[in-house]
Amino acid sequence: MKAELAPRRASLEGEPDFYGVLRPLASTYAARRSVERIAVVGNQPLEASATRAEVIDSADLVFRVNGFRLDEPDEAPAVGTKADVVVFNRGVRPTPWFFSGYRERLYLLIEPGRMQWEWEVYPHFWPRDLGFVTVPNRDVIIPLGREIGLDPEHDGEWATTGTTMMWIAAHLFPNAALDVAGLSFVDDPEQTSWEHAYGDACPVGPEHRIANEGRLARRWIDSGRIRFHR
Template identity: 65%
Template sequence: MGRATELIESEQMGSDEAAFYDRLRPLVSSYSRSKAIRRVAVVGNQPLEPSAERAARIDSADLVFRVNGFRMDADDSPPTVGTRVDVVVFNRGVRPTPWFFEEYTERAYLMIEPGRLLWENPKIPAFWPPDLGMISMPNREVVLPLGEAMGADPREGGQWATTGTVMLWIATRLFPGAQTDATGFSFVDAPEQTSWHHAFGDPSAVGAEHRIEWESKLVRRWIDSERITYLA
């Protein structure tokens, strides 16, 4: 099976959406370790067994995306998820880990705000660095098209994708010609779960706004079509 080059109808970009990613792409690309972005790594927060091969694959990508309360490998721990991060995709309710604000001036921070469609307060937590320089992702060009692709109704039904799936969606929209290596998304194999177990920090409940069985189906489609490569 060859790598997918055509999107199904619900994943096609409209003109406004394409224009948004065209504007965002130069900014995100400026955080890459190479001029040509041929491969990106998109890392979720599922606890994973050590793997030097996986960690090396992540760290050798041209651009590395991580999500919310991520962790990275420490010098005294076995290689598992690598030590690089170039782009952080997060939401306002993030529980920062020791790595979240580390070297924040050297990263791009993309904040998603799907809750603003219905109820979310726009207040910024006082403990965030005042010069974080985050970019707020517009719901019209990001959250709503993804909702349509997975069969959710963000605007009326209060259903939207998890931040990890939004991260994967953004990465593949920004760099459709690059190879995308993804890892650490527990819902791919466990869409029935009702709580998240994180690589760092305590477990938390799957929010009522999420339908992770729909997300699993969407990402499985990308894996099966080889649009993305999933690293176990």
């Protein structure tokens, strides 16, 4: 006889708010107690810019995503050298910077695919003592999906990790200024492949609708919620 699945809970009232729980932890990785400005950096290849790099590195908290890169001492500055919070998924292709200094960072694992087909398998190359916080789909992925016109829970379509990173940063510290760079869909929402600041290009996943994400980002730019640095 098959075991029946436990029924879904009808209410989440009384459960702790994800952002409220995470905020004190994330604050411990910030440059100062009061987080007033955050830098959110995607992996789009960017031209050298000492000004942009300084904007990023002088932020109280710097978010990076998946297979990010950092500036090296012998290179012209472009994207800065700080990485305080890393938002990633199980399919991450680690770069030389991804695990460097991992004990001094907060890693947030998103798992939208667990609502559809993804298994809970951790790659063998992850450090055995890599600590991370799992981001709950119900608190982040589903509300973000609805905001951009998707239904991650039923249709198997959800936001990219880059947009999820920006969403988490904006909701985690709603009063902080956000400086955003390296999200290519802002200017190219019709692209079908990603170019990366490090590593090979890859197709945009069929689960993403980056034109929807571009509209969200541009709306936030126009409203002044974020400052976008090209």
